[in-house]
Amino acid sequence: MQRAVIAGVFIAVACAVLGVFLILRRESMIGHGLAHAAFAGVAIGLLLDIMPLGAALILAVLISILILKLRDRAGLYGDTGIAIFSSAGFALGIILVSMAQGFNVDLFSYLFGEILAIDTTEVWLSIILAAAVVSMVFFNYNRLLYITFDWESARASGIKVKRLDMMIAVLTAVTVIMGMKVVGIILVSALLVIPAASGLLVAKNFKRAIIIAIINALISVVIGLTLSFHLNIPASGALVLMSFLIFGIMMIFKKYRN
Amino acid sequence: MASHAAEPNTLVSISDVSYFYGNNHVLDQVSLNIRKGDFLAVIGPNGSGKTTLIKIMLGLLNPGQGEVKLFGKLLRDFTDWGKIGYVPQKATHFDPFFPISVKEVVSLGLISNRNIAFISKSEEEQAVKKALCRVEMNHLIHKRIGSLSSGQQQRVFIARAIVSDPDILILDEPTTGVDASMHDRFFDMLNVLHKENNLTIVLITHEIGIINKHISQVACLNQKLIYHGKHSDFCNSEAFKKMISGGHHLISHHH
Numbered sequence: 267m268q269r270a271v272i273a274g275v276f277i278a279v280a281c282a283v284l285g286v287f288l289i290l291r292r293e294s295m296i297g298h299g300l301a302h303a304a305f306a307g308v309a310i311g312l313l314l315d316i317m318p319l320g321a322a323l324i325l326a327v328l329i330s331i332l333i334l335k336l337r338d339r340a341g342l343y344g345d346t347g348i349a350i351f352s353s354a355g356f357a358l359g360i361i362l363v364s365m366a367q368g369f370n371v372d373l374f375s376y377l378f379g380e381i382l383a384i385d386t387t388e389v390w391l392s393i394i395l396a397a398a399v400v401s402m403v404f405f406n407y408n409r410l411l412y413i414t415f416d417w418e419s420a421r422a423s424g425i426k427v428k429r430l431d432m433m434i435a436v437l438t439a440v441t442v443i444m445g446m447k448v449v450g451i452i453l454v455s456a457l458l459v460i461p462a463a464s465g466l467l468v469a470k471n472f473k474r475a476i477i478i479a480i481i482n483a484l485i486s487v488v489i490g491l492t493l494s495f496h497l498n499i500p501a502s503g504a505l506v507l508m509s510f511l512i513f514g515i516m517m518i519f520k521k522y523r524n
Numbered sequence: 525m526a527s528h529a530a531e532p533n534t535l536v537s538i539s540d541v542s543y544f545y546g547n548n549h550v551l552d553q554v555s556l557n558i559r560k561g562d563f564l565a566v567i568g569p570n571g572s573g574k575t576t577l578i579k580i581m582l583g584l585l586n587p588g589q590g591e592v593k594l595f596g597k598l599l600r601d602f603t604d605w606g607k608i609g610y611v612p613q614k615a616t617h618f619d620p621f622f623p624i625s626v627k628e629v630v631s632l633g634l635i636s637n638r639n640i641a642f643i644s645k646s647e648e649e650q651a652v653k654k655a656l657c658r659v660e661m662n663h664l665i666h667k668r669i670g671s672l673s674s675g676q677q678q679r680v681f682i683a684r685a686i687v688s689d690p691d692i693l694i695l696d697e698p699t700t701g702v703d704a705s706m707h708d709r710f711f712d713m714l715n716v717l718h719k720e721n722n723l724t725i726v727l728i729t730h731e732i733g734i735i736n737k738h739i740s741q742v743a744c745l746n747q748k749l750i751y752h753g754k755h756s757d758f759c760n761s762e763a764f765k766k767m768i769s770g771g772h773h774l775i776s777h778h779h
Contacts, residue, residue, distance in 0.1 A: 422582045424605030
């Protein structure tokens, strides 16, 4: 339980911070898309008996870069590339799963998450990931804000926008894979989107949006895992529903504030 | 017409630039020098290549042919972007719910100079306030940008463009979405920036009616550069007659 809370808190913070940028870049569905595409990586890992999360990570990073390239070079909108790779990856995963026998139980842990079974290495990985995301945002905060708000002006002012786009894409892929362990492929986009959306709903400036998103994520993890432990309900469902509940409270708060 | 050889006080030198969008020839061997102190209006009908020319000048598009020099340096070697302030055509077309204050928007303009993480908070605040004062928007510093009118937003974007104390300010269709009754005030503000701050201004527009007494130079573009010279001579030029006969009517002209 202790390991689950530590890993959950760090992964949720990384998701909340990245999520604010992703929503404003109109890439809310990238978490959903990358997780589905990474399903093929999990299936490859299980089929070949190599580390499934490692295979999923490599595939997710490659696909996040491909989505970016497709948008830039083929003139596809960001979410079209996400839809294409998400479907293709998941389709490949289904075929690989049907070809192999005997890993159905393992597969379920990747589909629905298994945070209570998280090991010490994964706890450390989640801490490193959160530190990487937070420091990336801290050191590039103004540039990231600029490219998110006005990409063209940011580029005209000499900012290396493509480099930053790539950095966001790769960190998102890594975060999604770590999030898969917490809530699973099906629900990982909720970690990226719901806390960030609640921050954006009520904040009047960008920094506050990030802070509110982090608070939502922390409360969701701690209360969600506690409820899961005491009520014997799935941790992933409890965590995401808690985040959704906070989002609902924020909506009511906003309505009455206005 | 434009001279190819750059004069000593030339800030921007565009030489024989051509550009294609697919098979569409957008710019055909355009040469144009922008000198220090110019208040230049680049005019031409929609689709004449004005925005493309500016994007090439800013390194946002690569020219198929030709060469651009900024402050005497080839575009690929130019790094001092703080010397150029730019307000794009669609600056005010952002998501109105974006949680960003006027202060945050203007601060973004400091990034081109250096990493604003290394500028002290008081320095940053002082620069932002000064830029907002110059466009008469200081009273809105803590407002969310999405809550302002289009005209106010445009002024805030100009503040962002001038906060790094640039030598040249480029505005792409700046009066789009600004109430026609506010055009005079808007140009008066630009004129103050031009005169008191010694700022070179390049203004792109398809409305020749907004060209007024403050503008010193006109460059008329329609795939090729068909006129570049004094504003006062432009009204008697063939280029002007062609534009008028092409359905571009002069709405107001202040001499």
